[in-house]
Amino acid sequence: MLSRVKCIRPLTSAKRFYSKSELLTTPKYPGAVNAKFTKDLVFHNAVPNEPVFPIFHIMDLQGKIINQSSYKSVRETLDDDTLVKMYKTMIQLETMDTILYNAQRQGRVSFYMTNYGEEAVQIGSAAALTETDEIFAQYREAGVLMYRGFTLEEFMNQCFSTSKDYGKGRQMPVHYGSKSLRVQTISSPLATQIPQASGAGYAIRLSDRKDVAICYFGEGAASEGDFHSALNFAAVLKSQVIFLCRNNGYAISTPTSDQYKGDGIVARGLGYGIHSIRVDGNDPFAVYMAVREARKMSTEKHVPVLIEAMTYRGGHHSTSDDASRYRTTNELTYWREQMNPIFRLKKFLTNEKLWNEENENQVRDDTRKKVLSLLTSVEKAEKTHLDELVTDVYDQVPETLKEQKKFVDAMAKKYPEAYSEGH
Structure with missing residues (x-):
């Protein structure tokens, strides 16, 4: 059935960068360079007519709505206050990441992973969930916790293994978890959370709950056997689970061109009988709508859904990684400046008169002061x-x-x- 899916090829060096007009019509995400934008929210259960799966989007790079019908649907459940909360969470996350990354470089914390470039996937999806949905994260979903109410103090206590850390200092930094927020504790081994989420979704269905389990993972984790076992398990047992793959271009140092020859991750769902969709992961509205509709489908029809969110990892894989060894500074600058999801949402909110530079400076300054103050206190805090x-x-x-x-x-x-x- 998948023979019609076209093999994805990496960008050539001569075509690595595209003009603004090209970018407004055709995305060039490393994980699906030949995919085109679409305004149709379609969860595929068969190979589409296009040679590759299209990327659903609502907003262009300049924060302009180019998919009015979908935007209207989004706004039925997304008010102005929630939009502002989404953006504030994104810049609070970015501010915290910068400070803790620098703290690790100073030897003040043992390890850290930033979320640069993937904020829209996290915040857009978190906004579409309910507080009773179960979350199985990988290690780049700090924004999901932050949106749900995980405080800066809780982040810091975990990273510095204080006596207030819910994991009692046993985990590496950034391996968060919260029983009250229904976020299962993150583990280092790759893809272990995927079959766990399938089981949770099965239990949710058996309990007649109107909730879902949502599982986050990268495209690299989709190369693990656990991914395939989990999807088959979920499909056969009709688990109420959303599989959300962040295809960010690299599995640590391995580019997507060296990871697979098929059409990304979305095409794999069809082989297991799972409705699947590819979305613009740097468009928070597209992510929000896809997760919202996937959640509705899963709870009403008792089925799993696969979402591939195309995005880009804007920082090193972790503080143990040196991304300059496998990608150029120009490539990183291009994605951090031209394709930054934070900039995109800011432009939209500014155009809608919902945000201004005074708001921006206030939130960033307040967050910076709070994180720096906590940094001083947690370093001296009692350990477990x-x-x-x-x-x-x-x-x-x-x-x-x-x-x-x-x-x-x-x-x-x-x-x-x-x-x-x-x-």
Whole structure:
């Protein structure tokens, strides 16, 4: 069935950059360079007539609405206050990312991952969910938590492993989780959350809940076996789950041209009998509408839905990565400046008289002051007691963990300057 899907080829160096007029009509996302824009919100259950799946969008790069019918539908459930909240969350996230990235470079936090360039996928989708939907994130969904109410203090406590960290300091930084916000704790192994989300969606259906589980992952994670098992499981058992793939161009250092030869990730859904759609991940309205309609379809028809959001990772994969080794400064500048989803939404809000530079400066300044203040306090905050390393999982601590705990205690005794008393 997928034989008609055209093989995607990478951009040649001579055609890496496009004129503004070309960009307004044809997107050039690395993961689907030959895909065209469409104004039709279609969840495909068969290969489309086009040689590649089109990209649904509502707003162009200048913040101009070019899909009036879809925009009208969006505005039926998205008021002015919510639009402003979406944008404020995006710039708060960007501000926090910049400060914590620099803090890691200063040796003040062990590890960090920024969300540059993918803010619209996170915020647009979060706005379309309800507070009772279950979230299974990867590690670049901080914006989803922030939109739901995860505070700057909670972010900082997790990254610095303070005693207030819900994970008791056991996880790497940026591996957030919140029971109250229904966000399952992020884990480092790639794609493990995808079959978990399928199971959660199955449980939701069996419980007759009008909710969904939504699972975020990158196109690199879609190369894992867990992805295929999860989609088949969800389709057969009619799980109420939305699979949202952020196709950001790179799986760490591996470009999409070296990851697959088919038409991205969206085409894979059809093989499992899952309704699938490709959207402009840098257009928050397109993401919002796609997730809103996917949620409606999933809860009413008791089926899974696959969304491929085309976007671009605007920063390093993590602070352990040097993206300059596999992409040029010009490429990064192009995406950060011309294709930035934050700039796009700002232009729209400014044109609608919902935002101005005074608002911008105020929010950025307030966020910066708050993060810097928290940075000072969390560095001095009490850490979780070392005994917590071996609690919670077993009723009786097994001998293997006891031996490991003895080793840690010995290290703490040998290097007391690196440990506070008992911590």
